[in-house]
Amino acid sequence: MVRRTLTLHLFLRLLPVLALAAALPWTAAYWIDHGWVLASVSVVVLLGLMWLSLYRALSPLRALFRALSGSVNTYRDGEFNFGVHWSSRDEVGNLVRAHRELGEVLRRQRQDLVQRELLLDTMVQNTPVAMLLWADGGDGVARVVYANLAARKLLNDGRKLEGQRLESVLEGLPAELREAVARGGDSLFGVSPEGAEDDAGEEVYHLSRRRFTLNGRHHELLLLRLLTPELRRQEVQTWKKVIRVISHELNNSLAPIASLAHSGAELVRRGKYERLGEVFATVEDRARHLEGFIRGYARFAKLPQPQLQAVDWEDFLARLQRQIGFELDGEAADLRARVDPAQMEQALLNLLKNAHEADEEAGNTQVQVRLRRLPGWTRLEVLDRGPGMNEAVLQNALLPFYSTKRNGTGLGLALCREIVEAHGGRLSLQNRADGGLCVAVMLPEQ
Numbered sequence: 001m002v003r004r005t006l007t008l009h010l011f012l013r014l015l016p017v018l019a020l021a022a023a024l025p026w027t028a029a030y031w032i033d034h035g036w037v038l039a040s041v042s043v044v045v046l047l048g049l050m051w052l053s054l055y056r057a058l059s060p061l062r063a064l065f066r067a068l069s070g071s072v073n074t075y076r077d078g079e080f081n082f083g084v085h086w087s088s089r090d091e092v093g094n095l096v097r098a099h100r101e102l103g104e105v106l107r108r109q110r111q112d113l114v115q116r117e118l119l120l121d122t123m124v125q126n127t128p129v130a131m132l133l134w135a136d137g138g139d140g141v142a143r144v145v146y147a148n149l150a151a152r153k154l155l156n157d158g159r160k161l162e163g164q165r166l167e168s169v170l171e172g173l174p175a176e177l178r179e180a181v182a183r184g185g186d187s188l189f190g191v192s193p194e195g196a197e198d199d200a201g202e203e204v205y206h207l208s209r210r211r212f213t214l215n216g217r218h219h220e221l222l223l224l225r226l227l228t229p230e231l232r233r234q235e236v237q238t239w240k241k242v243i244r245v246i247s248h249e250l251n252n253s254l255a256p257i258a259s260l261a262h263s264g265a266e267l268v269r270r271g272k273y274e275r276l277g278e279v280f281a282t283v284e285d286r287a288r289h290l291e292g293f294i295r296g297y298a299r300f301a302k303l304p305q306p307q308l309q310a311v312d313w314e315d316f317l318a319r320l321q322r323q324i325g326f327e328l329d330g331e332a333a334d335l336r337a338r339v340d341p342a343q344m345e346q347a348l349l350n351l352l353k354n355a356h357e358a359d360e361e362a363g364n365t366q367v368q369v370r371l372r373r374l375p376g377w378t379r380l381e382v383l384d385r386g387p388g389m390n391e392a393v394l395q396n397a398l399l400p401f402y403s404t405k406r407n408g409t410g411l412g413l414a415l416c417r418e419i420v421e422a423h424g425g426r427l428s429l430q431n432r433a434d435g436g437l438c439v440a441v442m443l444p445e446q
Contacts, residue, residue: 071103130154130224134166135217142166145219154224180207181222188227203228253290257283303415306340306422317369320345324352326382330371337378337443339423347419350412351382351439358386358437366436382439388431397429 124131130151137143147161155161155169170178180189186209190202208223264279313332321328348369355367370381389397398417413427420427425443432438 071099125149128225130222132161132169132222132224133219134222135214135219142220144169151224177205177207177224180205181209184209204231250290253286257286260286303343303418303422306343306419308338308340308423310338311341313371316341316345320348320352324349324356326352326355326367326369328369328371332371334373335371335378336373336445337423338445339443340419343419344423347416347441348380348382350416351441354412355382355384355386355437355439358384376445378443378445380441380443382441383432383436385436388435388437389429394429394431398427 125148127148128150130153131146131148132144132151132155133146134142134144142165144161144164144166147155149158152158152161155173161169170181174191176189176191180187187207188204189207190204192202204227206225206227210221210223212219212221260279260283264276264283267273267275267279313335317328317332320326352367352369359367366383366385368381368383370383372379372381398413413429417427420441420443423443425441427442428440430438430440
């Protein structure tokens with residue numbers, strides 16, 4: 001369709017030229033009869049007029065093609081403010097209008113992209129997380145290519161970092177931060193002020209380091225976040241909870257002890273000594289309960305670092321079986337994890353005790369320990385057929401001081417998790433599909 005329109009347009013433009021061309025033979029024949037010189041002159045004049053007419057006829061199309069070529073070049077360069085106009089309403093005009101509409105769409109998309117980039121840059125610049133991006137400058141030297149406001153404030157007293165050598169930036173930082181950057185990956189570390197003793201005034205940071213390729217160049221992104229305010233807030237909340245729990249337990253024991261002491265004094269005053277044995281027995285029971293409660297808290301707070309050693313898992317589990325019964329599923333000889341036997345025995349005894357209590361509640365006696373060896377890991381599962389846990393309990397069961405038992409301290413599972421994580425492992429809880437609870441202990445093969 002466009003081709004037919006261009007053909008018609010050229011025909012109308014070249015109509016005078018065609019008329020001259022048609023008249024040329026007749027004119028040439030006439031002048032041949034009147035002389036060769038005049039004939040030659042007339043032919044040259046007619047050809048010149050034809051060329052001039054043809055040039056003028058094609059001039060608008062040439063201008064249109066130049067405009068279209070120029071607009072395409074501006075689109076390629078990322079500029080979309082160039083417009084092309086054509087007055088006719090034929091197919092060529094439709095083509096020009098479609099080209100102009102394409103430019104308007106690209107211009108709107110470019111504006112939207114610029115606005116999104118501005119929004120993203122505003123968010124990144126104002127985030128409290130320090131962000132530092134560096135790449136190889138081509139000379140084998142890592143240079144900073146981007147740093148947000150938090151990174152400038154934390155690492156360079158608010159001054160610009162872009163273009164600086166990474167080595168120069170890290171030289172003026174605390175040794176703890178340089179070591180954390182050198183380790184790579186994710187880590188928590190503390191930075192103590194100069195001259196501070198022990199951990200006084202220590203600031204705690206979380207560091208993440210990621211590598212990626214952009215435009216064929218290797219980049220690394222460093223994310224650094226100050227956690228001290230949040231940790232202090234959580235610490236205050238934890239202490240408040242500890243104080244509430246301890247106060248509750250102390251009151252539960254001290255109130256009846258005080259009451260019984262008063263009753264014992266009254267019995268002595270009245271000479272009724274036969275009931276003193278009962279009073280003293282109750283006082284002793286409450287005092288021993290309080291003593292066990294305090295000892296449990298002290299054990300949780302003073303858990304030593306595990307002394308890892310290779311263990312004979314068959315002998316270890318057999319000794320555990322003699323203390324509390326369970327069915328063993330799997331080959332203990334295949335396990336390779338190195339553990340602190342005393343601490344791991346304490347953790348597994350707690351888990352097995354909980355499993356037996358859950359089974360007794362449900363009227364079952366099917367506690368099972370399942371052993372699995374995974375690539376680089378040893379997995380022990382303590383399984384019961386009790387009622388399991390609802391979602392709220394599953395989410396909070398491993399937190400210190402959380403307990404659903406009437407006389408529970410909320411330290412059993414928390415202590416187990418502390419022991420497992422001190423071994424570099426993980427402890428998780430999940431309900432079994434056919435009823436009961438599965439407590440999984442994952443230990444690395446170190």
